[in-house]
Amino acid sequence: MNFRLRLALLFVTTLVAVQAFTALLAYGVARRALIADGERQLAVGATAVARQLDDISARVADNVQVLSLDFALRAAIAQNDQSTVLSALRNHGRRIGAERMLLVGLDGMVRSDTAAPAGETFPFPDLAEAALDHPAAAVVAIGGKAYWMIVVPVYAPKPIALIAAGIPVDDALLAHLQKSSALPNSLELVTLGGDGRWADIARGDNRVEIAPALAGRELPLHPTLMQLDAREYVVLATRLRESERSAPVAAMLGYSLDDALRQYRPVAVAWASLVALGLAIGLAGALLIARGVARPIEKLAAAAHRIGAGDYAPAAASGKRDEVGQLAAALSNMTLAIAEREERIRYQAEHDAVTALPNRHAAEAAIRQALLARPEAGALLMVGLARLPEVIQTMGHTISDRFMHDAGMRLRPFAQRGIVARATDTQFAVWLDGADKAEAIAIAFRILDVLGVPYQEADLSIDTAPAIGIALHPVHGDEAGALLRRAEVALFAALGAEDPVAVYDAGTDPHRPERLTLMSELREALDRNQLRLHYQPKLRLADERIDGAEALLRWQHPLRGAIPPDAFIPLAERTGNIRRVTRWVLASAIAQAHEWAARGHELRIAINLSARDLDDADLPTRVADLLSLHAVAPRTIVLELTESAVMGEPDTAVQVLKRLADLGIDLAIDDFGIGQSSLAYLRRLPVREIKIDRFFTQKLGEDVGDRTLVRSIVELGHRLGYRVTAEGIETRAAFEYLREVGCDHVQGYYIATALEPDALEAMLGRDESAAARGVRA
Amino acid sequence: MRVGLPAMAAWVCVSSVTTAGELDVVVVDLHGAPATDAVVSVHGRGAPPAREAVTRAIDQHDETFIPYVEVFRPGDRVVFHNSDRTRHHVYSFAPAKSFEFVIAPGGETPPVVLDRTGEIAVGCNIHDRMITHLYVSDAPWIAKSDARGRAVFDALPAGRYTVSVWHPQLRPGKAEPEQAIDVGGEAASLRFSLPLLADPRPDPDDRERTRY
Numbered sequence: 010m011n012f013r014l015r016l017a018l019l020f021v022t023t024l025v026a027v028q029a030f031t032a033l034l035a036y037g038v039a040r041r042a043l044i045a046d047g048e049r050q051l052a053v054g055a056t057a058v059a060r061q062l063d064d065i066s067a068r069v070a071d072n073v074q075v076l077s078l079d080f081a082l083r084a085a086i087a088q089n090d091q092s093t094v095l096s097a098l099r100n101h102g103r104r105i106g107a108e109r110m111l112l113v114g115l116d117g118m119v120r121s122d123t124a125a126p127a128g129e130t131f132p133f134p135d136l137a138e139a140a141l142d143h144p145a146a147a148v149v150a151i152g153g154k155a156y157w158m159i160v161v162p163v164y165a166p167k168p169i170a171l172i173a174a175g176i177p178v179d180d181a182l183l184a185h186l187q188k189s190s191a192l193p194n195s196l197e198l199v200t201l202g203g204d205g206r207w208a209d210i211a212r213g214d215n216r217v218e219i220a221p222a223l224a225g226r227e228l229p230l231h232p233t234l235m236q237l238d239a240r241e242y243v244v245l246a247t248r249l250r251e252s253e254r255s256a257p258v259a260a261m262l263g264y265s266l267d268d269a270l271r272q273y274r275p276v277a278v279a280w281a282s283l284v285a286l287g288l289a290i291g292l293a294g295a296l297l298i299a300r301g302v303a304r305p306i307e308k309l310a311a312a313a314h315r316i317g318a319g320d321y322a323p324a325a326a327s328g329k330r331d332e333v334g335q336l337a338a339a340l341s342n343m344t345l346a347i348a349e350r351e352e353r354i355r356y357q358a359e360h361d362a363v364t365a366l367p368n369r370h371a372a373e374a375a376i377r378q379a380l381l382a383r384p385e386a387g388a389l390l391m392v393g394l395a396r397l398p399e400v401i402q403t404m405g406h407t408i409s410d411r412f413m414h415d416a417g418m419r420l421r422p423f424a425q426r427g428i429v430a431r432a433t434d435t436q437f438a439v440w441l442d443g444a445d446k447a448e449a450i451a452i453a454f455r456i457l458d459v460l461g462v463p464y465q466e467a468d469l470s471i472d473t474a475p476a477i478g479i480a481l482h483p484v485h486g487d488e489a490g491a492l493l494r495r496a497e498v499a500l501f502a503a504l505g506a507e508d509p510v511a512v513y514d515a516g517t518d519p520h521r522p523e524r525l526t527l528m529s530e531l532r533e534a535l536d537r538n539q540l541r542l543h544y545q546p547k548l549r550l551a552d553e554r555i556d557g558a559e560a561l562l563r564w565q566h567p568l569r570g571a572i573p574p575d576a577f578i579p580l581a582e583r584t585g586n587i588r589r590v591t592r593w594v595l596a597s598a599i600a601q602a603h604e605w606a607a608r609g610h611e612l613r614i615a616i617n618l619s620a621r622d623l624d625d626a627d628l629p630t631r632v633a634d635l636l637s638l639h640a641v642a643p644r645t646i647v648l649e650l651t652e653s654a655v656m657g658e659p660d661t662a663v664q665v666l667k668r669l670a671d672l673g674i675d676l677a678i679d680d681f682g683i684g685q686s687s688l689a690y691l692r693r694l695p696v697r698e699i700k701i702d703r704f705f706t707q708k709l710g711e712d713v714g715d716r717t718l719v720r721s722i723v724e725l726g727h728r729l730g731y732r733v734t735a736e737g738i739e740t741r742a743a744f745e746y747l748r749e750v751g752c753d754h755v756q757g758y759y760i761a762t763a764l765e766p767d768a769l770e771a772m773l774g775r776d777e778s779a780a781a782r783g784v785r786a
Numbered sequence: 787m788r789v790g791l792p793a794m795a796a797w798v799c800v801s802s803v804t805t806a807g808e809l810d811v812v813v814v815d816l817h818g819a820p821a822t823d824a825v826v827s828v829h830g831r832g833a834p835p836a837r838e839a840v841t842r843a844i845d846q847h848d849e850t851f852i853p854y855v856e857v858f859r860p861g862d863r864v865v866f867h868n869s870d871r872t873r874h875h876v877y878s879f880a881p882a883k884s885f886e887f888v889i890a891p892g893g894e895t896p897p898v899v900l901d902r903t904g905e906i907a908v909g910c911n912i913h914d915r916m917i918t919h920l921y922v923s924d925a926p927w928i929a930k931s932d933a934r935g936r937a938v939f940d941a942l943p944a945g946r947y948t949v950s951v952w953h954p955q956l957r958p959g960k961a962e963p964e965q966a967i968d969v970g971g972e973a974a975s976l977r978f979s980l981p982l983l984a985d986p987r988p989d990p991d992d993r994e995r996t997r998y
Contacts, residue, residue: 087879166909
């Protein structure tokens with residue numbers, strides 16, 4: 010439900026609710042007022058009915074009294090002249106409108122009766138008794154009819170008898186009463202029948218009958234609300250003057266609420282029409298207002314969406330001064346403020362605060378744009394200020410910032426050719442649109458000239474010592490990031506060289522990306538078992554038998570071919586992959602040792618460890634596990650470490666070495682002599698063997714110095730209790746000399762290159778047969 | 787005793803020779819107001835000596851019979867005088883005596899002999915409110931109550947008596963109230979409370995008779 014509908018609905022519901030409530034209230038008030046009015050009217054009416062009936066009785070009584078004084082009648086009564094009396098009674102009865110006339114003796118016996126035989130007891134002795142004091146009258150029910158029974162004495166001159174006159178109280182009389190006075194619209198006389206129910210004996214000009222509604226209830230002597238013929242009436246009963254002996258007679262007065270309400274019907278109709286009209290107008294007005302309110306709000310919502318999407322075009326002013334107008338104005342202001350702030354943030358994000366030049370990020374984007382615009386050529390110059398870290402350390406950031414600001418100002422003119430940006434704290438990047446190598450170098454030298462002038466400040470003069478690396482598009486890269494990196498590489502080359510300008514050279518780039526992919530491929534190779542171990546035999550000079558071999562790692566890359574260990578081992582060490590390599594080598598070599606031992610070859614397998622492996626406290630456990638797994642004797646294994654690997658290592662590494670030695674494994678120092686070995690330190694390690702580096706053995710045939718050195722090493726090694734192995738033996742002269750000085754083992758091309766396990770095994774077979782023949786090849 | 791009756795004086799002389807008691811009768815209405823003109827009859831042992839028949843006059847003055855009640859002995863006579871300047875049509879339908887006279891102003895009727903006991907209500911056919919009562923009785927002792935409702939009988943021979951009261955406004959058709967009493971050395975007294983109808987005579991203050 011949208012706002013408009015809700016607002017309209019609220020209007021309408023409120024209107025309807027208020028009107029309904031008012032109508033109910035008005036109806037309730039009118040009804041209560043009418044009921045009260047009815048009650049009042051009934052009370053007045055009841056009194057009026059009683060009074061009018063009394064008036065009638067008084068008038069009739071007077072008339073009867075006058076008749077009773079008729080001398081002839083009195084004479085007839087006194088002389089008991091029955092027929093005269095009866096005829097006179099009839100005559101007088103007609104005069105006064107009585108339906109029945111009786112002469113009652115003072116003894117209560119009826120002496121004459123115009124409607125019935127005489128001789129009965131007068132049925133209303135209380136009236137006869139009271140008549141001597143005053144004219145007595147009561148409304149009595151006789152035979153389903155109501156009569157005013159009026160009794161007066163006959164004086165002659167003292168009372169000698171009573172005359173009773175029965176005046177019918179009939180429908181006509183009641184109707185006459187109703188008409189001649191402002192009586193309520195229903196008038197009825199009821200009497201209590203023998204069956205205990207009230208029955209009507211006379212009715213006025215009524216629409217409804219009240220008597221049936223009285224069944225089972227008390228006579229309503231107070232105004233009471235009743236349903237008569239499915240209509241609401243206020244009903245009041247009033248007891249009439251009664252005779253003790255007659256059944257009770259009451260006058261029932263009814264006041265029709267419906268009739269009373271009828272006069273209000275036109276008002277109600279007018280009211281309903283007004284409500285309907287008001288509803289229509291209110292609904293239309295509510296919709297109009299809702300539209301007036303909702304329209305601008307919907308517009309504002311659209312504007313807010315637009316702003317959210319980044320469109321800061323000012324929203325159309327509503328021109329109104331109401332709340333919505335204020336909101337629109339505020340939104341408009343906010344839009345401007347956001348645009349301004351975003352502009353500032355973008356500027357800050359893209360510019361260096363010190364030099365006000367674009368930063369590296371912005372430069373990269375700008376170069377990307379420039380490359381799109383002119384893809385044929387371009388040069389990126391990375392200008393480095395080598396002295397800057399020094400400046401910061403000695404002068405502080407304030408001065409270094411001013412220094413950089415000055416440098417930026419000097420470089421700024423070159424922006425004409427493209428872009429000048431601050432790439433890092435110490436570097437500026439200068440992009441030259443469409444420049445070739447020659448032009449780039451030329452401009453580089455101009456930049457050097459500009460920056461070569463020392464920075465002057467008060468009594469301070471700072472030599473900037475600039476250098477420039479150049480990367481060319483598209484030769485060195487066709488993408489901004491790569492160009493930036495390569496220009497930086499070139500800059501590093503320039504910083505360390507004589508020449509302060511260097512062009513990028515892929516060959517000297519240690520950060521070529523393919524090196525990183527090599528490591529992932531190495532991990533893959535380990536998983537796919539693409540690595541192989543080759544074994545270079547070690548010859549024991551004492552009996553010229555091959556009794557050992559050094560395991561050497563070979564990687565046959567499916568695309569690149571054989572990759573030399575030098576190309577990936579150092580990298581693996583730096584990237585933390587070396588442990589996995591070592592793990593694989595150990596497992597592979599020990600398995601091989603087991604195989605050979607099983608076939609009767611006595612070979613000690615030398616395995617190379619890396620310095621990084623010594624950080625691994627689990628290494629001795631793993632080696633022991635492998636040995637026991639393959640049932641290989643520990644002395645079958647020699648672990649080789651380079652001099653640099655063991656020198657100056659912390660105690661943990663020494664602990665690892667000792668635990669390996671405790672297993673019964675011999676440790677050897679590889680490449681002995683070229684590192685900075687401390688013999689004193691070496692003595693603390695559980696080393697059993699040293700291997701003389703090929704650096705000393707390759708020229709052993711001719712170089713006297715080397716010969717002396719090697720002899721000394723062998724002697725020293727033996728004196729210290731080490732076995733001595735010479736590596737890199739390529740000539741017979743070297744081989745002979747080594748035998749002469751008593752070296753224990755030799756290893757090198759002169760003996761054999763590194764061989765696949767099968768080849769080595771084949772060689773062992775030949776060797777053994779040759780040995781058996783006593784011949785050396 | 788408002789009215790000194792000759793008969794009473796004769797009876798006093800006789801009673802003085804015997805031992806006598808006094809009877810004091812008070813008649814009131816139900817409100818306790820004194821009932822004037824009540825006729826108190828006393829019956830008992832013996833009787834005073836009888837007297838000569840007399841003629842009594844009932845005057846009509848200001849459309850009123852005077853007196854309102856008169857006691858007669860059987861054989862007494864009554865004469866009606868008209869002292870008004872209007873005619874009066876005097877009548878009675880009473881069983882004891884019925885008559886009818888038209889009396890011219892200043893005129894009078896011939897004496898009417900009342901030979902039977904009983905109450906004779908006499909009215910005027912011209913003037914409805916005029917009424918007088920002739921009470922003809924042979925009771926041995928009889929007296930009319932005075933303005934205070936009292937009737938005193940002295941020198942009654944000691945003995946037991948029956949006392950009855952009649953009043954013109956007693957409700958018709960009812961027996962006269964009656965009480966028995968012993969009269970002896972001490973003074974005896976009786977009190978009658980009677981239910982009385984309204985006095986039919988016009989109010990003497992209502993000179994103009996405005997009711998009509």
